[in-house]
Amino acid sequence: MTSASPNTQLDRIHAYWQASNYLCAGMLYLRDNALLRRPLHADHIKRRILGHWGTCPGQSFTLTHLNRLIVEHDLNLMYVCGPGHGAAAVLAHAYLEGHYSERYPECSQDEAGMLRLFQKFSAPGGVGSHCSPHTPGSIHEGGELGYSLSHAFGAAFDNPDLIVAAMIGDGEAETGALAASWHSSKFLNPARDGAVLPILHLNGYKIANPAILARIPHAELLALFEGYGYRPIFVEGSDAPAMHRKMARALDQCVADIHGIQARARASGPKTRPCWPMIVLRTPKGWTGPQRVHGHAVEDSWRAHQIPVSDPAGRADELHVLAEWLSSYGPEKLFDAAGRLIPELRALAPAGHRRISANPHANGGNLRRALELPDIAGHQIAVPQPGVHTAQATQVLGEYLRDVMRMNLDRFRVFGPDETASNRLSAIYDASGKTWMAQLLDSDADGGNLSPTGRVMEILSEQTLEGWLEGYVLTGRHGLLSTYEAFAHVIDSMFNQHAKWLDKAKHLVDWRTPVPSLNLLITSLVWRQDHNGFSHQDPGFLDVVANKSPDVVRIYLPPDTNCLLSVTDHCLRSVDYVNVIVADKQPHLTYLNGPDAMRHCQAGIGVWEWASTFVPHEPDVVIACAGDIPTQEALAAVAMLKQMFSGLKIRFVNVVDLFTLIPDQQHPHGLSDDAFDRLFTLDKPVIFNFHAYPALIHKLCYRRRNHANFHVHGYREQGDVNTPFELAILNGIDRYSLAMDVLKRVPRLRTCSAAHMQTLLALQAQALAQARAEGIDSDDIVNWQWPAAGPLRH
């Protein structure tokens, strides 16, 4: 390997690795003299040295060997870079493969282009030190740790020819999300899905601490991964020639195992869950870098995490160490006169779409095929009169999703944390059972709905599910995740990162094409947490969502069944959003027939004339609402007010698309100020009954002209084990509280309202007492009947 020109294949592999290590180090340090053609000088060093060396050599080593594997076996292989701040190695390989220059022509395949790559790395206006939408070949935002393995599995589902190599950092491995996601193998069907090859990188250290998995005995490490259901192959050491041989052997073994597992499963169906191979790669942190600096160990230490030599521009001894280190890779032998990788090494990398950096699945929009969708008319329910009949919206949705599933058995999955049935979506099982590769018992035949070929994914880990779904949509497929509202917060941070990915991919990366939206159905809502109580009452996920870029998030609160269908149909057609749909799973009143629901949802907001008492001119009060249960209570309030004050002019506004409330300059769905004022008036009181925390409405509307007259009712963190009705009263979203607020706010009612206020208080107390005495989920009290005369029109 020290010969002038690399002769054997392992020599060439070693040289390729050296080239990539050189680029990584160059990215950290150099702003000039990219190929060390002149003696290294302080002026060649970046003013501010930022980046992370520690993880690079191990990742480069792996990527180099994966290249060999791809070429030798003609593999369709993706790479997910899990270790924190691991982008340098991935960028180096994308550059060596030529694909980076195709995407970013200024970083051409010559010395000047290489220098530009160095300069833009971890520099303002450039690219970060972890993988991002900018990174060719990546579907994984590497800024936050823990999601590499679930992303890898998400990519592998329904891609039978794909192998996803998931490099997992030993720091990342300590996170909850990662620790749970090892069990994903119980949901991967080798007959239908691709393979995931986990490569745990025991780099030894995190930022400032040893990694736990690097400090447990070999026997425990082996047992842990056998316990997770894998067959770990250990590749450990620091002697490069020996390590190359070990890694090559290990990867050959993995491919043979994977192909064997797949062949057996595809020949005769998956009989049992296979034991998938994985690699435990133990290499020194900062391998091949400086061993010691100023008397402290750097290689194989946490000191190699970021910058091994911190001030080479300022200290001659450090400059010397850096020059020695960079020279040790022999860039003059690796790159030709123009600065391009020498042909013998270029030949090592796969070509075209086989290049890891150019794998088509990593730009999933290109592979996206729109869903075939059933006509929702076939699922809409009859609503002859508003507010008379009830329906269970998510149950009807389940039937619609069943048909979506049937029509898209190659590219649609439904995800849920053991709650698909609890959320009333179980009609889906008629089209496809639940994926299950773990043990099956005879008793499962009785309603278990479990099958290796199932397409409903249920594991009690919101993080794993969200990671799967992200990986699935980023590789161009479609899905929907339903989850209990309060526990959507478990994936707050994952949502944030996915939204940020979409935002950057849309606006900064022209070669990324639109991917299917990620659809979240938030159900088991705050207002129906009877026996679950306070811990299950948290509608705050919407506040997290509303903080993200308006270009990538949507929030829908369909008021009834047909609206839920309409909204979901829309979301399943959309791209590049996170769509959040809020709909309760209990039976609720229905208001809109199919066509009306579609019109209403398309507008996103509108006056319900049939519920209003006075449409054409200025009303006395606007009663507005968003959310199924708040809508019901708002309508009930109107019904009472109509009886009390026959002349009261009420306009009733329902909001489905929450972002219609923001000014149009701030969100593409936002109403213009004029349109907003036409709905909400310039000066009349607006009593707004909202599903979630009331401040969110103020946050959206505070710039509106009539905002000072908005009085928002919503969840105020007042709850316990209550009947739904009592919970509504405690938080002031019940019909009586709303009606009383109208009495307070409408000037001409103030004089005549004392008696009515007493009446309402008495009615509220009576209803509450009745609900308490019944001690039940008093639907009879909560659900209100529209007066038999039907809607009033004026």
Added chain:
Amino acid sequence: MTSASPNTQLDRIHAYWQASNYLCAGMLYLRDNALLRRPLHADHIKRRILGHWGTCPGQSFTLTHLNRLIVEHDLNLMYVCGPGHGAAAVLAHAYLEGHYSERYPECSQDEAGMLRLFQKFSAPGGVGSHCSPHTPGSIHEGGELGYSLSHAFGAAFDNPDLIVAAMIGDGEAETGALAASWHSSKFLNPARDGAVLPILHLNGYKIANPAILARIPHAELLALFEGYGYRPIFVEGSDAPAMHRKMARALDQCVADIHGIQARARASGPKTRPCWPMIVLRTPKGWTGPQRVHGHAVEDSWRAHQIPVSDPAGRADELHVLAEWLSSYGPEKLFDAAGRLIPELRALAPAGHRRISANPHANGGNLRRALELPDIAGHQIAVPQPGVHTAQATQVLGEYLRDVMRMNLDRFRVFGPDETASNRLSAIYDASGKTWMAQLLDSDADGGNLSPTGRVMEILSEQTLEGWLEGYVLTGRHGLLSTYEAFAHVIDSMFNQHAKWLDKAKHLVDWRTPVPSLNLLITSLVWRQDHNGFSHQDPGFLDVVANKSPDVVRIYLPPDTNCLLSVTDHCLRSVDYVNVIVADKQPHLTYLNGPDAMRHCQAGIGVWEWASTFVPHEPDVVIACAGDIPTQEALAAVAMLKQMFSGLKIRFVNVVDLFTLIPDQQHPHGLSDDAFDRLFTLDKPVIFNFHAYPALIHKLCYRRRNHANFHVHGYREQGDVNTPFELAILNGIDRYSLAMDVLKRVPRLRTCSAAHMQTLLALQAQALAQARAEGIDSDDIVNWQWPAAGPLRH
């Protein structure tokens, strides 16, 4: 065991278990005829049957056996109930132990009291089906799953005599938080800490699915827990007599192992990490309940999860099944004529504080001893002039925390995800290293700061850390967790649940005493995420916090070093809050000397006269700010405006305590409207520079009289790999943007401002170009010097 009176100890144990199973079933079903003294009739059945039977028998079984263990070994033992909706079993035992009646006298030790227990279970106005602050003996909110094991470890730290039995549901075990927390054993020192005894309950099924861990081969299960570092003892079966013997043997073995480990470690110091025992308890879900109902298996099936017999009031055949089931426990033999547990069984339970339900650690406020705190005057830095010198606030805080640590080596810990040093708190290591029970290498002596006796807890799992800290404070001790701002969202849901726990404990449970506050230091802030870029830019944790009850949350944004000290000192003295402190780790300007900082922080908000140009009367504009970096930019804007418009009357307001902004009716820290108006005027423009998403300020202030004139600058989700200065400009929180906003908003400047606006734009462009050209974290540009003349006073 079928004899009239239980003779052997195992007979008595069995009978005790039957009594507890009976109570669990009674809680689900009965609203009358508590002891089946009359034939069961439909009228005796609850109108709405809510609850979860599946987990009860296994938990009751365990609790019964733990009682035997406590008595036999005189153990100080706590129980953490992890399985979802597991409260019935815990309540049953608390009732059998008599402690429940002491806390809730209406549930007396007789038939009437038992009936009241039944009636209030899972009923409106009563108690929920999972553990909550209401539950005696619990520190664990059981509504959301995943935190039982980390809570248990948190309780065990620094409690050398305590054993915490953590019952872990096999559903819960699938969550990320739980999967990561098994590694907690690498942080438990047997010489100093108590023991955690994990009992994994392989109940077989979740809501509607098998549990993964129940469907992997024995060899994998064994390997998994050996890999996690435990020695699992399997107790498996459904034959009660055999199971009693196995469980008793297993628990004896566990106690012997634990005591052996502790004795060895305490005699000679912990030499190596011990292999702790754990139990894998595999019992049928809904054990002892109905086997089949309507032809479907119920026992040992997901159908046993909630209500095995769903309509006994409506169907005679179901009533019969229920009657048979309830009778099978023989309540007439278990309870005496008055309805009290018979004396032979009462004698089985431990007495007094040894009762699990009465363990003192589970009401940690009673054990709380306030921290000894150093005089912060000794840590305050000199600030001879505002805005001249810089300091690294978290580094100074680290020195303060070092002294706190030294003075409280028995009851204070600091937590952080591998970021304590990165967050500049490393002075703490002078007082105490990092807890580390995994392998130590010789090289760790060089700066590793690792030690079995360390008190700084670092694992790369925010969830595990938060769980430890929650367990630690709920058992009466003190701590602080520092974390990167963007990734605080990983624990959003845990924060929510802890805040909800505190709220209920304070307001609904009179016997719970105040526990130390949970302190979160949010650092590595959005405004200093140079190379990390967009993924690290998310200040939205504050929005999650602001949704919670004002009685239990506090948010502080100290503008400089001395303020950070003052705020932290205050937080460490407080009880029953979650305190969130936001402070960047980079060097920043300092403004207030020690006494001024203390006064300012105590007020929480105030005018900085030295930065204002006009104090006594109405100003032309109020410039307000909250957060260290926004404060710096706001001050720089004032400096520029002063130069441009010598007569401009600026009032400068700094906000430390964010909740001063809410009306006093809504938060105890809220300013009265009058006080607010005195600061912010009734009608003058307020340019507010805020650390986080701007809408949060509107959310807090929308009811204020002058709100329409609030113009809030903050993070607008505009970021990439930028210099801090460019990031500030992109989001409009920089000095130039603020000054330009002042020009736009102050009426008398509008006429004369066109030229100045051009000047500011040019200055902004020039500064930006300079920052870009430098390509560095241009502190020289960002940090501004107060004019040498010093603060202007009028």
